[in-house]
Amino acid sequence: MKRQCAVRRKEETMSNSKTKHLLRLSAFSALVASSVAIPAMAELKEECLFKGEILQKQADTPLQIRFTGIDDGENARCRAKRRGARSTIQFKASPDIQALPAGSEVLYRYQQLKDGDVRWELVSAQAPILLSASR
DSSP states (O other): OOOHHHHHHHHHHHHHHHHHHHHHHHHHHHHHHHHHHHHHHHHHHEEEEEEEEEEEOOSSSSOOOOOOOEOOOOOOOOSSSOOOTTTTOOOOOOOOGGSTTTOOOOEEEEETTTOOEEEEEEEEEEEOOOOOOOO
16 A cells, blocks of 8 residues: 555656656747847837739739738738828739739738838738629
8 A cells, every 4th residue: 555655746846847847848838939039029010911902914024013001910910001192102013913804902011121222021911802793
């Protein structure tokens, strides 16, 4: 009987030490992950979310998007909101957007880093829904 109690206590102690070790490991992992993410956000100078619509495509002309809305990003303010409504922006669009039809709605994330680098990311794209009239 005494031997069984001693074995149980040893198993409980081992289980508790494993649990404590796993908790420490997960807390350390969370700390490392948060410290990695903080510098990435800190190096942003500007972040904007551009909502727009793909205009009618013409043969032998670059794809054009009419941006209809600009919002601040999650990690930095957007200075582009202060620019005039007739401003022009040029960037290299991802190849997958080339296949979208005219009228498709897109959402782009623009980020300017403090070192001057610029990133464009297609966040979402939705082709227009065509309704057919039935008689």
